[in-house]
Amino acid sequence: MSTIPTPAPQDAATPIVIVGHVDHGKSTLIGRLLYDTDSLPEGRVAQIIESSKKRGLTVEWSFLLDSLQIERDQGVTVDSTRIPFKLGTRQFVIVDAPGHRQFLRNMITGAADAEAAVLVVDANEGAQEQTRRHAMLLRLIGIRHVIVLMNKVDILNYDQKKIEAAERDITALLHQLEIEPTVFVPASAREGDNMASRSDRMPWYKGPTLTEALAAVPAPSSRADLPLRLPVQDVYRFDTKRIVVGRIERGRIRVGDEVVIGVHGARARIATIESWHTAPQVAAIAGQSVAVTLEPDVIPDRGDFLYPASAAPLRAARIRTRLFWLRQEPLRVGESFKLRLATAEHQVTVAAIDSVVRLEDLTEHPAEEVPPEGFAEITLAVSETMLFDAFVPGTSDGRGVLVDRNQQIVGGAPLIGIAESVAGRNAIHPTGSAVSVWDRAQAKGHRGGVFWMTGLPGAGKSTLARGAETRLFARGVDVSVLDGDTLRAGLCSDLGFSEADRRENVRRAAAVARILAESGQVVIVALISPTITDRELARQIVGEGFHEIFIDTPQATCEQRDPKGLYAAARAGKIAGFTGIDAPYEAPVKPDLRLETANASSDETAARLAAFIGEETRLDGAAQRQTS
Amino acid sequence: MDDLDQLEAQSIFILREAYRKLKPLAMLWSLGKDSNVMLWLARKAFLGNVPFPVMHVDTGKKFPEMYKFRDEYTKKWNLELLLGDCPPVEDIDPTLPPAARSAARKTAGLAAMIDKYKLAGVIAGIRRDEQATRAKERVFSPRGAGHKWDVRNQPPEFWDQFATPHEPGMHVRVHPLLAWREIDIWRYIEREGIPLVDLYFAKDGKRYRSLGDQDITSPVESNASTVAEVIAELETSRTSERAGRAMDHESEDAFERLRVAGYL
Numbered sequence: 001m002s003t004i005p006t007p008a009p010q011d012a013a014t015p016i017v018i019v020g021h022v023d024h025g026k027s028t029l030i031g032r033l034l035y036d037t038d039s040l041p042e043g044r045v046a047q048i049i050e051s052s053k054k055r056g057l058t059v060e061w062s063f064l065l066d067s068l069q070i071e072r073d074q075g076v077t078v079d080s081t082r083i084p085f086k087l088g089t090r091q092f093v094i095v096d097a098p099g100h101r102q103f104l105r106n107m108i109t110g111a112a113d114a115e116a117a118v119l120v121v122d123a124n125e126g127a128q129e130q131t132r133r134h135a136m137l138l139r140l141i142g143i144r145h146v147i148v149l150m151n152k153v154d155i156l157n158y159d160q161k162k163i164e165a166a167e168r169d170i171t172a173l174l175h176q177l178e179i180e181p182t183v184f185v186p187a188s189a190r191e192g193d194n195m196a197s198r199s200d201r202m203p204w205y206k207g208p209t210l211t212e213a214l215a216a217v218p219a220p221s222s223r224a225d226l227p228l229r230l231p232v233q234d235v236y237r238f239d240t241k242r243i244v245v246g247r248i249e250r251g252r253i254r255v256g257d258e259v260v261i262g263v264h265g266a267r268a269r270i271a272t273i274e275s276w277h278t279a280p281q282v283a284a285i286a287g288q289s290v291a292v293t294l295e296p297d298v299i300p301d302r303g304d305f306l307y308p309a310s311a312a313p314l315r316a317a318r319i320r321t322r323l324f325w326l327r328q329e330p331l332r333v334g335e336s337f338k339l340r341l342a343t344a345e346h347q348v349t350v351a352a353i354d355s356v357v358r359l360e361d362l363t364e365h366p367a368e369e370v371p372p373e374g375f376a377e378i379t380l381a382v383s384e385t386m387l388f389d390a391f392v393p394g395t396s397d398g399r400g401v402l403v404d405r406n407q408q409i410v411g412g413a414p415l416i417g418i419a420e421s422v423a424g425r426n427a428i429h430p431t432g433s434a435v436s437v438w439d440r441a442q443a444k445g446h447r448g449g450v451f452w453m454t455g456l457p458g459a460g461k462s463t464l465a466r467g468a469e470t471r472l473f474a475r476g477v478d479v480s481v482l483d484g485d486t487l488r489a490g491l492c493s494d495l496g497f498s499e500a501d502r503r504e505n506v507r508r509a510a511a512v513a514r515i516l517a518e519s520g521q522v523v524i525v526a527l528i529s530p531t532i533t534d535r536e537l538a539r540q541i542v543g544e545g546f547h548e549i550f551i552d553t554p555q556a557t558c559e560q561r562d563p564k565g566l567y568a569a570a571r572a573g574k575i576a577g578f579t580g581i582d583a584p585y586e587a588p589v590k591p592d593l594r595l596e597t598a599n600a601s602s603d604e605t606a607a608r609l610a611a612f613i614g615e616e617t618r619l620d621g622a623a624q625r626q627t628s
Numbered sequence: 629m630d631d632l633d634q635l636e637a638q639s640i641f642i643l644r645e646a647y648r649k650l651k652p653l654a655m656l657w658s659l660g661k662d663s664n665v666m667l668w669l670a671r672k673a674f675l676g677n678v679p680f681p682v683m684h685v686d687t688g689k690k691f692p693e694m695y696k697f698r699d700e701y702t703k704k705w706n707l708e709l710l711l712g713d714c715p716p717v718e719d720i721d722p723t724l725p726p727a728a729r730s731a732a733r734k735t736a737g738l739a740a741m742i743d744k745y746k747l748a749g750v751i752a753g754i755r756r757d758e759q760a761t762r763a764k765e766r767v768f769s770p771r772g773a774g775h776k777w778d779v780r781n782q783p784p785e786f787w788d789q790f791a792t793p794h795e796p797g798m799h800v801r802v803h804p805l806l807a808w809r810e811i812d813i814w815r816y817i818e819r820e821g822i823p824l825v826d827l828y829f830a831k832d833g834k835r836y837r838s839l840g841d842q843d844i845t846s847p848v849e850s851n852a853s854t855v856a857e858v859i860a861e862l863e864t865s866r867t868s869e870r871a872g873r874a875m876d877h878e879s880e881d882a883f884e885r886l887r888v889a890g891y892l
Contacts, residue, residue: 012631084757084809091631105784109766112786141786233641234648238675245673247641276676277668277820287629289640291675302648326784340789399787407792409784438795619796 013091017111020120021130029189036196039085116145142393223250223286227311231342262304271295303344318419331370347383440520455551458558461526467606483526510541550591650749657682662753681708712741775890
């Protein structure tokens with residue numbers, strides 16, 4: 001029999017995220033830290049030495065983290081990774097976050113649950129774009145303890161004046177973000193100065209080494225003493241009992257406590273706390289995943305908060321929020337998403353973009369759109385009144401996340417509070433549909449989509465659109481055509497042919513096409529849309545499912561056909577600004593489909609177009625394409 | 629709450645998210661220590677029930693002790709067991725090194741089961757600390773057409789919000805043990821009294837630290853014959869857990885290639 005005692009309970013590891021500009025030395029810092037604290041398994045050290053040797057390098061500590069083959073080949077870290085290490089008896093987990101801009105979402109994935117951050121700054125180069133971006137993210141994801149490591153001070157010859165000047169710049173930058181750094185550590189990760197042991201080359205520095213600074217990071221504060229928030233995750237029925245499950249985000253529950261349920265405000269008592277393979281439970285605290293029965297046996301929905309009557313969350317249908325936008329495309333007013341908050345999902349529409357952060361100097365400015373991967377403050381219109389708490393770092397309050405129609409996360413939204421209602425144009429309350437795109441597609445047997453045909457006047461757009469429409473309809477496809485002349489006869493009859501009016505014409509056509517496509521229809525738009533900018537506007541309005549189709553007919557052929565006599569009129573000077581004659585036509589550079597009509601019958605070409613559309617809207621076809 | 633309580637609570641949260649969001653759902657049961665812990669956590673999450681099937685992708689080359697364990701606990705724990713077999717090694721990509729090629733049989737077997745049962749979610753017991761490539765994983769890891777893992781294009785995952793695409797041809801690998809370390813698994817086994825195949829315990833100075841196919845798994849030198857002794861041994865050990873798994877060591881990128889193709 002063994003005499004070894006069962007190990008004592010341990011505290012959970014403290015996650016520390018390492019952020020900073022590319023090449024400012026994050027990976028080297030981590031490799032060095034693990035080596036200095038003797039935290040590397042034998043296999044890892046051997047691997048690093050082997051890998052470094054293979055590439056003809058001296059031991060390269062960053063290889064430890066860049067453990068994927070592709071990363072080493074590119075020489076960059078592509079994703080966050082987590083490595084445990086110990087200081088004394090305290091457990092830490094290092095989260096490495098990449099510095100390359102396009103990998104922003106990986107950094108957030110790694111950093112979001114960190115307790116503290118080490119912001120690595122090359123003391124020689126000072127703050128760079130990624131330094132500012134990462135600092136901004138630390139603020140938005142709510143990390144309160146920031147240790148600034150001024151790296152590569154060996155290049156500055158450990159000069160106190162130069163290092164302190166660099167520190168002042170960083171202090172000013174963080175001050176703008178309301179981040180108060182815990183400490184600045186002047187260090188050289190490569191040389192080991194002030195990492196795990198005090199450097200004798202900077203006798204002027206009296207502060208902690210990096211490991212001392214990490215050891216001083218306070219343990220996470222308990223959420224158990226705050227008012228209860230228990231978001232319902234699911235409701236099960238096992239045997240004859242109805243069981244409500246969820247994780248207590250803050251506060252505590254005891255059997256007998258009265259709780260209020262969700263926005264409807266029904267009241268119930270916690271009748272029992274259910275569990276398997278534990279001692280009977282009568283209470284539970286923040287952090288625990290619990291299962292309870294309620295008395296009376298009301299049935300909450302997933303997403304409903306259970307909370308005490310004495311401390312209710314806020315209620316609103318218009319919410320102001322900060323935003324870190326994760327898409328590579330801009331965000332505009334009018335776009336709709338689902339807002340996930342804990343286990344709830346609400347339909348929201350961007351009602352206003354209140355300000356956008358300029359990354360060069362971290363100042364806020366009014367803007368029409370949030371740039372790709374940008375930071376902003378926006379107002380969301382919710383399709384119904386919802387409950388929420390404003391974002392507070394160190395708790396899970398107000399941690400909103402925006403997801404698109406495909407359940408992809410497109411942004412983080414730390415909620416600020418209730419938005420004041422504004423009169424006039426901005427006060428829109430669009431409602432989102434509860435029927436998903438996929439539900440509609442399954443019901444119709446095909447996906448919706450927009451097929452935007454562009455080409456010279458007389459190229460054959462309307463003819464082909466109608467030909468394809470007939471063919472698709474015969475196959476049971478729900479299809480409709482929006483063509484230029486039809487639009488101008490009705491919806492756009494107030495518009496002329498000035499540049500502004502043409503653009504408005506395109507905007508309206510695209511907006512209608514989007515509504516139809518969202519309802520599951522296949523929409524063929526036949527519109528000259530002569531400029532690349534016009535079609536880019538249409539693409540942005542329509543979003544996913546936009547296809548550009550170029551009807552490529554030589555101008556001579558168009559002019560010869562001249563079905564409406566327009567070329568003749570333009571040549572005679574009766575029409576000004578006619579595309580192809582005295583107004584330019586910009587052919588698409590990379591259309592999704594190019595149809596040359598000069599040497600094919602319109603029947604053949606319409607069949608080709610119908611086949612393409614059929615393929616792109618097939619249920620199991622384009623659906624498998626990754627959306628990013 | 630101590631660290632094991634926190635890991636347990638988070639894993640239960642993840643399992644309940646998967647059960648709510650992904651249907652049909654199944655859990656992989658490799659019969660190893662990690663998947664037994666995972667199954668135990670499922671019973672905690674669903675109050676003694678396991679409300680989805682468990683799958684054993686059988687290479688036909690497991691240890692006899694493992695088959696015996698499977699049959700015994702399928703009954704004892706009232707599990708719905710789905711069995712799938714693997715194609716012969718001759719059908720597998722011949723450019724892979726031999727052990728990796730052998731391990732890839734399991735990938736093909738798993739892919740066939742996912743297709744057969746049209747699974748939207750597969751719960752798997754991998755951990756970040758096992759292997760560098762696994763350290764890059766998400767808790768909810770969407771797989772595209774052909775079950776491929778697109779390591780360069782993983783969705784963001786933060787504040788416990790998980791990507792749950794439900795498009796045809798896609799499924800999600802769910803990893804409730806991602807944050808656990810090897811020693812956490814053993815401490816939890818000790819605390820909860822979770823049964824294990826006895827190959828994990830030393831006989832004649834050797835024990836298995838990780839269990840795979842008989843022909844590509846080797847034991848380590850050890851005298852640890854109880855869970856407590858294994859924990860004590862791990863606290864001083866400096867070799868990596870998968871040192872006995874041949875396919876991890878054949879070439880620098882063999883394991884990553886396996887994982888991109890859908891290996892666990």
